[in-house]
Structure formats: structure tokens, C-alpha cells
Amino acid sequence: MTPSSAPTTGERWPLGYLETHGPHADPSTALMWGLTAISLVVVAIITLAVIGGALRGRSPSGAVRDGGLAVRRDGGGLLWIYVGMALTLIALVAILAWTVDVLAETNSPAHKPALVLQVTGRQWWWDVTYSPDDPARSFVTANEIHVPVGQPVEVKLLGGDVIHSFWVPALAGKTDTIPGRTNVTWLQASEAGTYQGQCTEYCGVQHAHMSFFVVADPPAVFEAWRQAQLRTANAVPTAAPGAALFVQRCGACHTVRGSDAGGLSGPDLTHLMSRRTIASGTLPNNGAALTGWVSNPQAIKPGARMPATNLSGPELVELRAYLETLT
Numbered sequence: 001m002t003p004s005s006a007p008t009t010g011e012r013w014p015l016g017y018l019e020t021h022g023p024h025a026d027p028s029t030a031l032m033w034g035l036t037a038i039s040l041v042v043v044a045i046i047t048l049a050v051i052g053g054a055l056r057g058r059s060p061s062g063a064v065r066d067g068g069l070a071v072r073r074d075g076g077g078l079l080w081i082y083v084g085m086a087l088t089l090i091a092l093v094a095i096l097a098w099t100v101d102v103l104a105e106t107n108s109p110a111h112k113p114a115l116v117l118q119v120t121g122r123q124w125w126w127d128v129t130y131s132p133d134d135p136a137r138s139f140v141t142a143n144e145i146h147v148p149v150g151q152p153v154e155v156k157l158l159g160g161d162v163i164h165s166f167w168v169p170a171l172a173g174k175t176d177t178i179p180g181r182t183n184v185t186w187l188q189a190s191e192a193g194t195y196q197g198q199c200t201e202y203c204g205v206q207h208a209h210m211s212f213f214v215v216a217d218p219p220a221v222f223e224a225w226r227q228a229q230l231r232t233a234n235a236v237p238t239a240a241p242g243a244a245l246f247v248q249r250c251g252a253c254h255t256v257r258g259s260d261a262g263g264l265s266g267p268d269l270t271h272l273m274s275r276r277t278i279a280s281g282t283l284p285n286n287g288a289a290l291t292g293w294v295s296n297p298q299a300i301k302p303g304a305r306m307p308a309t310n311l312s313g314p315e316l317v318e319l320r321a322y323l324e325t326l327t
Contacts, residue, residue, distance in 0.1 A: 014196040017169035021195070021216075022188045023110070024172040027102045034098065038091060106173070109152030109186050117145065118156045121164030121177035121199060123305065124206040125267055125280040130226070132156070139229050140255070142267035144275045146215045148222040149192050157183045165201035168214050174200050189216030194276075205303040211281030225274075232258030233270050234325050242322025245315060253306070256326065266306065272326040279304070291320050 020029045120127040128145055131137040147153045157166050159179035167174040168187065175185040189195065199210035217225060233256050243259065250269075251261030257270045272278075275285050279301055283289035292299075295316055297306040311319060 015169055015198055020170050021190050021193065022171045023190065024106050024186060024188055025170060026190075027105045028173060031098060031102045035095065038095065042091075109154075109188060111152055113154035113186060114148060114151035115153045116156065117153060118158065119145070119166060119177070120158040120160045121166065121203070121210075122160040123162065123204050124199070124210040124301070124303075126166075126210070126212045127160065127267070130229070137226075137230070139257075139270075140268040141229060141271065142275075143212045143277065143280045144215060145197075145212065146217055146222055146225050147187060147189060148219040149189050149216045151219070152186055152188045155185050155187060157185065162203050163201050164199045164203050164210070166197065167200045168195050168197040170195045171214060176201060187214065189214070192216050192218060196281075206301055209280060209282045209301055211277075213276060213281065228274070229271055234327060240322065242318040242320075245319050246322050249309060249311070249319070269323070269326055273324055274327055287320065287324065290323060291316060294319060294323070 017025075017029070017032075020026050116131060116133065118129040118132040120129075126143050126145075128141050128143075130139050130141070155166070155175075157175055157177040159177040159181070161179065163179070164177045165174050166177055166185065171187045171189055172185055175183050177183065193216055195214045195216065197212045197214060199207060201207075203210065246254075246256070247260045250266075251259075251263055253263040253266035255262050255264065255268045255270065257268075261269075273285065277283060278285050278290060278293055279297070282301055283293060294309055295311065296308050297304050298308055309316075309319075
């Protein structure tokens, strides 16, 4: 499986919340538009009332008394106050009822989740474990979440170091990842597409470069992707220069299932080349970007936990050749 660069539904609206594509986000979006419309109507009514009152209160002759406008006390003023209070109360009660209904509707999916994910926010990337309670179907990936279209997905959120916030605006609202605590949210995409997500809780110098993508696939396509992810890395002779170099220089931090590399502090790279981006959405996943990232990550993402590798030219070529086999 190779990453696709073709734009899809969600990619037309990166981080857009004005148009949503799922039953978790849609009710909130409708409420937002409704509140906006009500607010505009209120502003219009108040503006017209102020203008009308100013025009109605002008002296016909423009005459003044003692250097000021004549004071008048017209009848019927209290009626306007009573009408205004009644309309305000009706609007506020309707908004409250609508808000409570939206909260109830988005609290949990209508059906039992078809899939459970555990997502851990780290500085500055996302660690994703599929089916954490089912070892036979569990695997780990990073920064790119695939889900089946039309099926609810439960997301358990953990904080790996500091507080982060998980937000996919086209699919769901924000939920924090807090160290020592598990928060739960859910996603459901109503149509296929790639939807961008972002950390929205300031978490350090590279907070802005902590993106991820939710890829909504048709169920059959998702199942094929999951079966591919369950497999270990493509067979590469362990004595191959690139494989040995990876274990030696990268294996303490990164895992490649099926090899001797079993590090846990960095992203799992077993199927690295199936992802669209590297460095948590900072770079496209292609040969040139991969070379630059491996060579000197600090020049691209200062403060990242990955140190400079200080590889020679030939070593860099060998390591990149090995990484490109991890499909």
C-alpha cells in the first residue's frame, strides 16, 4: 500500500469546522449555525429598535428648552420591556433545550463502536494502537488513523508527557489527552475522505507541527488496510546493510515488527511508507523529505525528540533504501 496524494472529501477543508461529515460533529455544527442566525436576528432587531427610537424621539420642530431637548414621557414604554423580556426568555429556553439535546446526541454513538483505538499524545506526534484489548488484532501505528466509513469508532485518549488536545473538526470536537487519565471520545465519518486533525492545547515548541490525519475508507478497503498493518515488515535480510544500520542507529527508539528493532520512545515504523506524511504531518512522505528528516531532524523540527543521526552519505543512502521497503 502506498500513500495517495489525490485530494479527497476532508482534504478540501483542512481543519474546517463549518462543514462537517459525521454524526458526532453534525449536531454541533447545526447548533453553531442556529446560534449564529439567532444572534444576527437579535442584532438586527436591536439595531432597528435603536434607530426607530432615535427617529421617533426627535422634536418635530427641533425646539429646545433651556439649551437641551424637551423631555417627554410617552406611554406604552413598559409594554416594550415586557415584550422584549418575553421574547428573550423564549429564545434562551429554546437555545438551552437545543444545547442539551446536542450534548445528549453527541455523548455516545447510536450503535456499539465497531472499532476501539488508543491514542497517546506525545511531544510532538500521535501514537495509535488498534484494538488494544485484543492481542490477535492489535497493532501500532502513528499519526495516521484509518477508520471504516459509516461505523462508529471509540477513541481512548492518553497523555504521554504533557497535556495535548485531540481535534478532528470535521468529525468531532476537542478532547484533551491528560497524563495519568484516560478520556474517551468517538468518531464516525459519513463519507470517505481524509480529514485533518491537530493538537489544540499548547504543548511545547513544536505544538503547531503536531498534526494527524483520519482516513475514512469504505469497509472493505479498511479491512484490507488493517490486514496489511497486522503483518510484520516486508522480508529484508537482517544482514542487509540498511537493515543492520537501522537496528544499530534507530532501533533503540523505533520498532519494526519482524526485526530486532524494538524501541518504544519513537513512532512504530513497521509500515512507514504506507503513510502520507512523516514527522506528524510536517513533511510529505517521499524520498527527498525522508532523506532530509533522517539526516537532520533538528533542522526541520527544532526541539523534536529525534536527535541528528550524523550518518555519512553512503550510510544515509543505505538507511533510506531500507526504510523505503517498509510498506
